[in-house]
Amino acid sequence: MDIGPSEWIIIGSVLLLVFGSSKIPQLARSLGRAQNEFKKGLADGDAEPEDASVPTSDAPAGVTGSSDDRSAPMSAATPGAVGEQAG
Numbered sequence: 166m167d168i169g170p171s172e173w174i175i176i177g178s179v180l181l182l183v184f185g186s187s188k189i190p191q192l193a194r195s196l197g198r199a200q201n202e203f204k205k206g207l208a209d210g211d212a213e214p215e216d217a218s219v220p221t222s223d224a225p226a227g228v229t230g231s232s233d234d235r236s237a238p239m240s241a242a243t244p245g246a247v248g249e250q251a252g
Contacts, residue, residue, distance in 0.1 A: 168176075180189060 184192060
């Protein structure tokens with residue numbers, strides 16, 4: 166499914182009507198810069214060493230830096246907890 170010359174003329178006309186003649190070069194420039202940044206990011210991602218995903222923290226395994234850890238187990242040290250019987 167190729168786009169022919171008549172379709173390109175229609176697309177260009179719509180872009181010209183929507184964005185105006187002064188904005189189209191700015192849009193094309195920003196798209197080019199974004200494409201270059203994307204390519205740089207891909208190239209930088211390939212250059213990283215294999216063990217870059219290993220955490221370098223001195224914290225023990227499984228310990229996160231978050232102080233709001235809601236996945237921590239609840240303690241059963243309160244009186245009347247499950248398993249204790251009042252006597």
